[in-house]
Amino acid sequence: xVQLVESGGGLVQAGGSLRLSCAASGRTISGYxxxxxxxxxxxxxxxxxxxxxxxxxxxxxxxxxxxxxxxDSAKNMVYLQMDSLKAEDTAVYYCAAAAYVTSSYTYAASxxxxxxxxxxxxxx
Numbered sequence: 741x742v743q744l745v746e747s748g749g750g751l752v753q754a755g756g757s758l759r760l761s762c763a764a765s766g767r768t769i770s771g772y773x774x775x776x777x778x779x780x781x782x783x784x785x786x787x788x789x790x791x792x793x794x795x796x797x798x799x800x801x802x803x804x805x806x807x808x809x810x811x812d813s814a815k816n817m818v819y820l821q822m823d824s825l826k827a828e829d830t831a832v833y834y835c836a837a838a839a840y841v842t843s844s845y846t847y848a849a850s851x852x853x854x855x856x857x858x859x860x861x862x863x864x
Contacts, residue, residue: 741766741767741853742764742765742766742767742769742772742837742853743764743765743766743853744762744763744764744835744836744837744853744854744855745762745763745765745855745856746760746761746762746833746834746835746855746856746857746858747760747761747762747763747858748760748761748858749833749858749859749860750859750860750861751861751862751863752825752860752861752862752863753825753862753863754825754826754827754862754863754864755824755825756825756862757821757822757823757824757825758822758825758860759819759820759821759822760776760819760820760822760833760835760858760860761817761818761819762774762776762817762818762819762820762835762855763816763817764816764817764818764837765816768813768816769793769811769813769816769818769837770793770813771793771839772793772837772838772839773790773791773792773793773837773838773839773840773841773845773851774790774791774809774811774818774835774836774837775787775788775789775790775791775835775836775837775838775845775851776788776789776790776807776809776818776820776833776834776835776836777833777834777836777848777851778829778831778832778833778834778860779831779832779834779857780830780831780832783831785834785848786800786831787800787845787846787847787848788800788803788807788809788820788833789803789807789808789809789820790809790841790845790846791809791810791811791818793811793813797809797810798845800846803822803829806822806823806824806825807820807821807822807823808820808821808823809821818835820833822860825860825862826862826864827862827863827864828862829860829862830860830861830862831859831860832857832858832859832860833857833858833859833860834854834855834857835854835855836848836851836853836854836855837851837852837853837854838850838851838852838853839852
């Protein structure tokens with residue numbers, strides 16, 4: 741079992757930055773695919789970015805160039821640096837983990853472990 745706890749959300753003005761953190765416990769994240777998703781009210785949970793233990797990352801087109809995922813396996817932490825924030829980035833942001841995911845990494849159902857989420861609100 742992997743337990744995940746997100747932090748770092750809050751209220752920020754458009755154009756600003758936030759850094760989300762995800763603290764993992766129970767298992768080392770080495771070997772796990774670690775993802776970030778977000779869900780706005782009334783909408784589905786959308787993929788943002790994923791990091792594999794080999795250093796490979798992938799981001800959704802909507803955040804490419806603005807958001808950066810990173811991990812510190814020694815600290816069992818995953819981060820999401822969010823720059824140039826827009827009002828449409830407002831959502832609850834979730835950290836997720838999967839021991840094995842390949843081509844289906846953009847699907848929330850591919851990740852069995854989830855944090856409780858952290859709210860990000862971007863004012864325009």
